[in-house]
Amino acid sequence: MRSMLLGRRPAQDLTRIRVVLAARDSGRGWLTTAGLAFAATAIAAAGAYFHFGPVHDETGAPVTALLANTQPDAGRLQQQLEQSRLTLGMSESRGKELERQIDTLNQRLRESQEELTFFRKTPNGKH
DSSP: OOOOHHHHHHHHHHHHHOOSOOOOSSSSHHHHHHHHHHHHHHEEEEEEHHOOOOBOOOSOOOOOHHHHHOOOOOOHHHHHHHHHHHHHHHHHHHHHHHHHHHHHHHHHHHHHHHHHHHHSGGGGGGG
């Protein structure tokens, strides 16, 4: 019995030992990951710029120069907006008129179907 107890004692001591498989997260992991992702993106963008050069349009002018030279004409945009509103109003009016015409045609179809049913039910087609 004593040999059995001696054999169990080392096994119990082993189970009480705390094993650390990985260090505890200090909370800075996401910050480090975000910083590395930002740095990688910046390096990739700089490499693409130096490899391909600045972006040009069909005429060869840099896109940044094109963007700086475009000043939206407020009057022209206002006129386009008003034209779009008028077109929308006309489309809505046409839609309502078409719905009214469809309702009228559906009513006439129902009346014709009722007449056809009546003629089919009367003997020898007489009414």
